[in-house]
Amino acid sequence: MSVLLTENTGDAGDAGGTESSGDLGAAGNTVDTGNTGRADRRPGSGSGSDTDTVLPLTAAQSGMWFAQALDPLSPAQNTAECLRIEGPLDPDLFATALRRVTAETDALRVRVVDTPGGPRQHLAATVELPLTVHDPGDADYTDHTDVTDVTDDTDDTDDPDHTDNTDGADGAEARADAWMRADLAEPCDLAKGPLFRHALFRVGQDRWLWYQRIHHLVMDGYGYSLLVRRTAEIYTALVRGEEPPPRTFGSLADLVAQDDAYRSSAAFEADRAHWAHWAAECGDRPEASRLAGRGALPARTFRRRTAYPEPGTKERLRAVADRTRSTWPDVLIAAQALYTARATDRSEVVLGLPLMGRMGSAALRVPGMVMNVLPLRLDLSPAATFDELVRQVVLRVRELRRHQRYRYEDIRRDLGLLGESRGLVGPLVNVMPFDYGVDFAGAPARARNLSAGPVEDLTVNVYDRADGRGLHVDHDGNPALYDDAELAAHQERFLHLLHRIAGSGADAPLSSYTIATPAEHELVVDEFNRTGRALPPTTLVGPIESRAALTPEATALVYGDTSLTYAGLNERANRLARHLRTLGAGPGAVVAVSVPRSVELVVSLLAVVKAGAAYLPLDPDYPAGRLTYMLQDAAPVCAVVDRAGRLPADAGTPLVVLDGLDVSGYPRIDPARPLTRDHPAYLIYTSGSTGRPKGVVVPHAAIDNRLRWMQDTYRLTAGDRVLQKTPSSFDVSVWEFFWPLRVGATLVVAEPGGHKDPGYLARLIHEQAVTVCHFVPSMLQVFLSEADAGSCGSLRLVFASGEALPRETVNAFGSALPGARLHNLYGPTEAAVDVTYHACVPGAPGPVPIGGPVWNTRLYVLDAALQPCPPGVAGELYLAGRQLADGYLNRPELTACRFVADPFGPPGGRMYRTGDLARWTGRGEVEYLGRTDHQVKLRGQRIELGEIETALAALDGVDGACAVVREDRPGEQRLVGYVTGRADPAALRAALAPVLPEHMVPSAVVALDAFPLGPSGKLERRELPAPVFTGGGGARRPSGPREEALTRLFAQVLEAERVGPDDAFFDLGGTSLLAVRLVARVREEFGTELTIGSLFEAPTPAALAARLDSTGPAASDALGVVLPLRAGGERPALFAIHPAGGIAWCYAGLAARLGRDQPVYGVQARGLTGDEALPRTLHEEAADYVRQIRAVRPHGPYRLLGWSVGGVLAHTVAVLLQEAGEKVELLALLDAFPAEQWRERPAPEEGDALTAVLRMAGFDRTDENTPDDVVATLRRAGSPLAGLGDRTLARIVDIVPNHARMMREHRHRRYEGDLLFFTAAAPRAEDWLDRESWRPHVSGRIVNLDLDCTHPQLLRGPHLDDIAAVLTARTRELDA
């Protein structure tokens, strides 16, 4: 059955009569509905007419439908065009022409309705012509442009809105423009329609603007050209009174049928296979090229910037096209590909290529939405020529065209990329050579696109209107991704690139092109690098000697209690230097120095450089094998050590042992030496990726430049005090050692290991009034959060380097140390410490830059073709200038690969390849973006993962190895190794310790069956599993309260499972930063100041517990009646009486806080261990305690304290002691209330006993019903009470109700003296409790302190501090 669609334009529009075309044309209007009757004559729904035809959408239309459905109110899918017609126009005839075109064009008469079966398009037989005409008639048109002026579009203007119509603020054109823009911004109601609109504006006597806006779901760009031509054709015929040529447009039903036919054809399958194959060739995952570095959802609007390449550009591009047997659009695409590759730092780009999607002549006759965007992947390698790239474009586009009907949405769906911003293509390049050379009855027309549809990222629309104006380029950008300046930059660079391409020859390699504009090139190569500065030709040591002569009596260095004047230091160093010279030290020679941080270290380093040699610092903690290797590699003439045995002997290096060395025979004056600035000053080893460390040789000229710049910028004075804390094997230490000595300041030397302990550092800075110091950013963060940074007010300058400095750390610094300035520095060992600097501003937005270059230094950010990247574009950072090292000792290949020729500086110069990714800001600072390889920084220390991997792979039983730095918890980085093979991972860790320095030994080694591989067979580091840290588990249970508590703390801080008391901190994944956290927790819990050093020496809970308090109770005494919580001390002992459960462990924290000279004894209930009968009255119990107390301390004065029932007992004991004639000078009650307050309450049952036990441990009871439940809760919480044992617990269950009963029956007597009371003042159920109830039983004052907590919380951390403070004050008064 075939259906004929009736064509009836009806009476439509606001002017003119009806026209009936009557001519239905040829078979294009029939639809074969043999398959499923999709086209039928059901009445349309809603406001349609009965003759609506309902059709499904084509795949192309569906794509637009779903895109619109994501944001129904978005007007982004309105496309529009404006034609400027220069000449007389008859608006009525024009309207007639439009009506006829509308009648001929099915697509315009469509509305789209959603149904449960999917969207459907309703094709109306007729629609009213939505045309607005603005014709003021023969008015005076006050537009200021010349009728013949065709350049009202100014070249290269910024065009923030969608139009480039410039007619000043007033005038008909401006009004028309505003109207058009407003209309364009109106979202379309797809269900209602019409989906198009026309407007006609008369803006001059004989000048008209014709605005046509159509929703992209029904029309594409090619369709517009069909419509415009047909309209002009009909209008012209009407004006001439002729019959327009017959209609040729195909029907919408045709389009639908063709689409359906395709999608069920073999061609469709072939296309699908082709694209699947294409995707597979992309490698691991096809990735859109992202100029903005990220993707975004299509916005509701877009930014447009219009430019006109200079005249003749198209012709020159055509010449290139001829040369390459291509077309000039192909050349444009190649140019955009080159631009995108360089701007995204990739060798492969995926552009979006809009295609007409119309194959076959029938398709070319239908105005509708057919176009498709397909991914065009191109490979760019700097070695290829531009012409070769164009050939590649030709071939790939040709291939792409063969399969262009397969939709972009289909490809994305096949790849599982239909999620929102998982686009497949980067910038679109849309070259539209549609010929708009139309005229309207002789009046020429010029078209201007107003909107080409939604812009997901960036679309470059290039128009060649064949209207004599040359090319017109619109860069349309998603405002979420590009601001005006960025869009302008992309366009300007693109045009410059086109210009260069047009002027270059066939064999110009791609590498010869830069995407920076000439202005940008000048900026990043020259202007930002104008750092030349003439300097006096000094060495590292010359200024130090001058300074010593100038201020000999000034303090040069301080170490602990020792200090040395400049004269003293200089003389000691001179003598040692002369001694070293006798051993061969001199310019060009190396002297190793392996001395722990001390006065001697400074003297030694200074002596080496005074002798003229280069010093090689050897960290004494390095494994012996590594030290031997370095000694053999560097072959120093001798090694200075503090004591024999410091260094391994097998390298055969002669030793200079300071211990016992007598150099007094040498003259004390500065030795002469033929030292030049080219001679090496120091040799420092860094991690090597192939398994061996490599030595960097830095000459005097380099380091002298650095120190002079540093002094000029930060102006140290003689009053400054610089902290020396960085190990000498890291080059940051170089300025710590030598900078202050050159200017007469004082060097404050930290003790060995002190650099790891922020608490120690804070104290040292405070005590020594340090003004300048350095931190690695991760250590700075810890220092600011865990140490008393606020006490470091003497600091005025803090330098951070070695790692990326997070913005949060800068802000934290600003709050903690408002009087100091923080400076971010960057530089590898290969460039004399630091080459960039940035003064940090707390509260500033964005990442912290590494800054601009120092004196006589140049920074280059280069792309893969070694061309300079413009500001904002990422590339690799190269360094040039005076601070470059000579190279790597004995490593010519490595030196030649990393210190390469500098194309931008003086002839013959070198630049160092950092391997860091970076970009310039517009203000001449560089931002660090990451690495290009597998070098990492861990807490500021440089590690080549390859070195660790090599070491692991060399061990027995290891087949393969890899190492990564993981950050499984934010802010905590850990080094983790992975191995395959049969070796035991724990044993591997141990086996690495003698081979690698401590900071390179992984926190954990994980054994895998196999390494996770990506589709390309390469290791997928992302897929490596996180290590799970578990301890030795139940090897033995903790003994005693401290061990139990410490084991719990270890488990908490390390987030490890099954931790036992003999598990070592660092074996459980502990890092030096976590160590700081553990120390803080220990301090909170126990009140003791554990140092980081102790943790290193006693790394297990058991060992630490033993260390914490050597006078602590042995496990077996823990339940005795008198429990020495602190036995040592000079002052009168404090006796603390147990609460209801009978155990006095709860006072351990208090005892710790009261200080080493305050003995504290807990008094515990009888019957905890034995089978003694429980006391019958409180009086009896108290009398027993009096005897026990007097056994420890026969006579007063006595100090007593009690919490809860213990307080009541303490009062009773105090009364008894007084009645026995003894003096009680302190009675402190912690939230304890006399018997009267309890008498009226019901007797407690076992439940209350359980509550009491839990409260003893500091918990409120929730759902524990049996003693077993209680034990379980205590164990879970890690309470020491969990270790009580069933027997003891059972006794407690009896002891508690016994106390409750005794308390009710008790009668208080009076205590003569003051009462010191601590109230748990948080709201509680027992609201009748009132300390004033003690009044009858106390003769003196009741002095109270309220604590904002509940009863059980009184004896926990923060409140204990307050209680201890009050007690301490009181006891001091008593002592005085």
Added chain:
Amino acid sequence: MTRQPGPFDPGPEGLDTHLVLENDRGRLSLWPAWGAVPAGWRAVFGPAPHPACLRRVARDGRSAPR
């Protein structure tokens, strides 16, 4: 799609991808064959595969401190 091998990294095996440059002070530098030779430097070896260039550098004694 990962970052491509850089200008100083080995290229595909067997291809003549690199040069060795020398300046007036006798220092040597690896260089990509497609790159223009910077002023003050001249090519003394190659174009040749990356490993061959490294061997050439190793033979020369002056390119690194000793």
